[in-house]
Amino acid sequence: MHHILSTIALLSSMSTYAELSSIHDIERDRHIPIEISAPQNAQNCTQIQPCKVAFIGAGYRVEHTQYQFISTQLNQLDYLTVAIGHELPSDPPLSVEGNLYETRMENWQRGAKTVSVVRDYLAPKFPNYDFDHLTLIGHSNGGDISALLGNSDAQYVNTIITLDHRRVPLPRTNKINILSIRASDYPADPGVLPTDAEQQQYGSCIVKIAKSRHNDMSDYGPNWLKAHISKIIDGYVKNIRCDKLQKI
Numbered sequence: 001m002h003h004i005l006s007t008i009a010l011l012s013s014m015s016t017y018a019e020l021s022s023i024h025d026i027e028r029d030r031h032i033p034i035e036i037s038a039p040q041n042a043q044n045c046t047q048i049q050p051c052k053v054a055f056i057g058a059g060y061r062v063e064h065t066q067y068q069f070i071s072t073q074l075n076q077l078d079y080l081t082v083a084i085g086h087e088l089p090s091d092p093p094l095s096v097e098g099n100l101y102e103t104r105m106e107n108w109q110r111g112a113k114t115v116s117v118v119r120d121y122l123a124p125k126f127p128n129y130d131f132d133h134l135t136l137i138g139h140s141n142g143g144d145i146s147a148l149l150g151n152s153d154a155q156y157v158n159t160i161i162t163l164d165h166r167r168v169p170l171p172r173t174n175k176i177n178i179l180s181i182r183a184s185d186y187p188a189d190p191g192v193l194p195t196d197a198e199q200q201q202y203g204s205c206i207v208k209i210a211k212s213r214h215n216d217m218s219d220y221g222p223n224w225l226k227a228h229i230s231k232i233i234d235g236y237v238k239n240i241r242c243d244k245l246q247k248i
Contacts, residue, residue, distance in 0.1 A: 040075050052133070053131055058085065080126065138165060164182055170193060180193060184209065
């Protein structure tokens with residue numbers, strides 16, 4: 001009987017993965033695009049031993065569905081992945097003038113709110129997954145949103161992985177696991193990345209990929225770069241030391 005019930009629950013959740021492509025945030029009357037991908041061995045995820053969850057935040061003007069190389073890899077590592085579309089056609093354009101930390105704050109705060117809404121909506125629907133210890137993966141502006149959440153009082157943020165975000169300082173804390181994968185063409189703003197001493201103090205990890213470009217860190221990028229990013233993320237979630245990740 002237990003096996004039958006487990007099978008029914010699995011089939012039901014698989015159907016939900018396919019059907020749930022957006023969430024309506026009633027408070028803001030906002031339809032949030034999402035894409036959910038199941039772990040390769042979803043049958044092993046239970047309420048007693050829930051599988052991990054990763055939210056993927058796209059770069060500005062990159063479709064949230066264009067990070068399949070990351071979601072596929074994490075699915076193989078028994079993560080449920082949720083790619084989130086943060087920008088809607090009705091949103092104001094991302095600021096390109098003035099003090100960008102100030103002029104883009106509205107965008108990041110909106111994105112942080114969206115992450116919380118998606119989490120609160122999905123958590124009760126997927127009881128076999130751990131939404132209380134989320135991994136946030138963000139490229140560029142999606143990474144800025146992740147960093148902003150990490151600096152807030154959001155207790156559910158367990159790990160932050162950014163792909164060349166450039167504006168919001170990464171949290172300086174021992175409570176959040178932090179990896180930032182850096183491209184070679186643009187520097188981050190001062191204070192965004194932890195110093196060598198801060199990395200030692202807080203256990204954060206910065207890995208720069210030579211000859212890589214900021215705009216290539218999605219499915220649109222070259223295969224060699226996607227493979228390199230995947231190796232770094234794979235090693236990081238398997239607790240490989242930072243100095244070894246830097247030599248991949």
